[in-house]
Every structure is written in structure tokens, then in C-alpha cells.
Amino acid sequence: MKEFELIGRLLAPIARAPAARGLRDDVAVWPAPGARDIVLTKDMVAEGVHFLAQDPPEAIAAKLLRVNLSDLASKGATPEGVLLGFGLTPRQDEAWLTAFVRGLGADLERYGVQLWGGDTIQAGERMVLSLTAIGSAPAGQALSREHARAGDDLYVTGTIGDGWLGLQVLTHKLDLPSEHRDFATQRYRWPQPRVELGPALLGLARGSADVSDGLLADAGHIADASDVSVVIKLARVPLSEAAAAWAGDDLPRRVQLATGGDDYEILFSADPAQREAVLALSQRFGLSITRIGRVEAGQGLSVLGPDGTRLAVTTLGYEHG
Secondary structure, X not given: OOHHHHHHHHHHXXXXXXXXXXHOOOOOOOOOOOOEEEEEEEEEEEEOOOXXXXXXXXXXXXXHHHHHHHHHHHOOOEEEEEEEEEEEOOOOOHHHHHHHHHHHHHHHHHHOOEEEEEEEEEOOOOOEEEEEEEEEEEOOOOOEHHHOOOOOEEEEEOOOOHHHHHXXXXXXXXXXXXXXXXXHHHHHHOOOOOOXXXXXXXXXXXXXXXXXXXXXXXXXHHHHHHOOEEEEEHHHOOOOHHHHHHHOOOHHHHHHHHHOOOOOOEEEEEOHHHHHHHHHHHHHHOOOEXXXXXXXXXXXXXXXXXXXXXXOOOOOOXXXX
């Protein structure tokens, strides 16, 4: 399918916002709301790295959108619109493209986000997709990795390690019981960005990041950006039933779950005086928010085992080459 046919037949019907200009122009024009900052993020996903060639097109579309929405959520931003970048190969025929756009449209509707535009090219042997997500937050209030302070509590939403487990199952490196296998593969293919929670963290969270490279790696990013020391108690890292069954009390396995990546949860610090407020948010959104450590004066990341001793962890998470 040629570029303008793809745009006109498949993408234009789901790009209904005035900002998109019917996808007939080279730009999108968005009249930004007053007294708000514009928050932008861009993530790319590559076949064989972030998704598998055999993944359903609808799942690939959803993951592309959701990993970007997770970035916005971790900054307390409300998503507004997206720009799509298609780097396709000859293997993506009309049926594949139709399924992809159908999945993308359903997810845009689910999260109340508009498609504003983008671009398509012919890639090499592997598909590469990108998405720029544009959001907004009250002026001066968008969260950052930089504002964690010594004395803060450290929290993470949801559970950790399920995306990594799902990837191991799909690439036949691990075999889990059927009910755990289905759960883990679903978590890998269909991450759940905390879009509703993110804006509710404004005024409460200090340092904040989404967990994409791995819990320990992203905690290290907060430590570096804030010039503090982050201490994580490994036993407190929340695990799903599937992850807990696989890891048990095996420390290397628990470290692996904390470094695997693809979680797309929110990691944030907050003043201990906000503990009741954090609990209230957990109850309001029906989402577990677990206190897993603390922020101290100093630098770097420390991971403590069940007995309180510091663990020697050499690889904190995924590193982009």
C-alpha cells in the first residue's frame, strides 16, 4: 500500500481532531490550553527489540502508543495528541496495516488521545516505528527526575517484572504454568500506562520516572538527576502471582525481575508526610502503590537484600546501544 493511500484510506478516518487538518498538511496546529505547559515525549520501538514479528498488529500499535503515554503519565501530564512514524517493510501488507490502524484507533479512543499526523517510510529488513506524544500540565508543575530529596519515601505502582517474564515466554527461554504464561505475555504485549494516576501525582510526588529500562536502572536515573542516593529494599518490590511463583526466595531471580524492563509503571519519591495521601490515591484508583525504599544524601543506587546487606548488582537494566 502506497504512502498516501495508507494515509487517506486508513489513518485519516481516525485523525478527527481539528489539529490534524485531515492529514492533508505537513503540520498539525494545536491551540494549546491557557496557563499550561506543553509536555512532549518520543519513543521508538523496533522489531526484535521492543516487539516480536509475530506479535498481533493491534498489540504492536497499542504498545507503541502506551509506552509514550507512560512517559507523559510519569510527568503528571494529560495526553492530548500524537504524531506517528511508520518505518515499514514489504511484509506489512494491507491486512496487517488495517489491523494495526484498527488497534491504534481503539487505543486512541480508550485513552482520549487524538492522532494529529506523522510520516511513513520504507525501512530495511526490520520494522521501526516511532510516536511523538504531546501532553499538557499546569504551568510549572510537570514532574521530573530531578526533584527527589534526601528523606523522601520511594514508591512504585503496580507490579514489577511481568513484561520481562512475558518476553522470556514468547522467545521460548522460559516455560511457565499456562495461567501465568498467559498473564505474563499479556503484560509484555499490552502494558498499562498509569494515565489517570499521573496528573493526580502533581503536588505530591517529587522525583518521578516511568519504569521502562528496569526498576533499578530507572531508580538510578532519578538518583543521578537529583544528585541523591536511592536505596531500594528488594524484598519490598511488588511482584505479581506469576512473578512471585517463578522467583520464590531466589535473590538472583528477584534481581532479574527488578532489572528486566518493560514494566511501564511509575516510580516516584514523596515526603513521608504524604503517606496517607499516597494511600488515598491507591484506593481512589484501585491501584497498588508500594513503598519500596527511601532517598538519602549521597549518590547512586543501593539495593538491599532481605537481611539488609547491600547486594552487588552489576547490571541495573536495559542499556541502549
